[in-house]
Amino acid sequence: RAGIERTLHRISAMRNRRGDIVGLTCRVGRAVYGTIDIISDIVESGRSILLLGRPGVGKTTMLREVARVLAEKRRVIIVDTSNEIGGDGDIPHPAIGRARRMQVPSPAMQHAVMIEAVENHMPEVIVIDEIGTELEAAAARTIAERGVQLVGTAHGNTLDNLIMNPTLCDLVGGIQTVTLGDEEARRRGTQKSVLERKAPPTFEVVVEIQDWDRVAVRDDVATAVDMILRGRSMPAEIRMRG
DSSP states (O other), X not given: OEEOBTSOOEEEEXXXXXXXXXXXXXXXXXXXXXXXXXXXXXXXXXXXXXXXXXXXXXXXXXXXXXXXXXXXXXXXXXXXXSSTTTOBSSSOOGXXXXXXXXXXXXXXXXXXXXXXXXXXXXXXEEEESOOOSHHHHHHHHHHHHTTOEEEEEEEBSSHHHXXXXXXXXXXXXXXXXXXXXXXXXXXHTSOSEEEEEOSOOSOSEEEEEEETTEEEEESOXXXXXXXXXXXXXXXXXXXEXX
8 A cells, every 4th residue: 555645645456366456445534633522631631542443433533633632742752654644755744743753664563663662762652553463562561561651543343342352452451261269259159260351451541432423431441341351341431522
């Protein structure tokens, strides 16, 4: 795929079996201001936030606006793997404001650039689009443990999807099987082998983007994950833009 310099548009090729290009997909990227007003209190709280949602629901648009808003008061570094946040070319799109952008040579290097950003550029906030591999999830945990606010996106509709994803479940603390003693199993009313959260979540808040004007906020990810693993449901806070 390729971008058009100083825009947010993206052109991706469709190839046949021989590798010849037989079709194109053109994605028109837009900078939409004000998309984060319904979660502005969470964004400015300093906690790490993970945006979840299906493709095309506006995750990257919202992420771009988060970077612009936070960069007005804090040092923000964007790790821009596919140049979708800041656009193609060496000069980033004005939509990211005063945020600084680090480009990534290849998708396999994304986790290394995330660590480099922390070690070399003194960020207070790191913004990253599409965390998708175990290495990137591990790099995200390292960054969060160093006291840097992390704002990222991942594919998946709900927190439940993320828990069941073996590659990305570390973002919400990781899952492990624990064997309980007879007495404890009786007290809990469960089987002896149960699933439990392995560690504190990398992201303290999960925002499930359900539509352009509707989000579900999981304000306490650790408690929400524990409840889901015990077979109980913890209702999310629904926010809608009128």
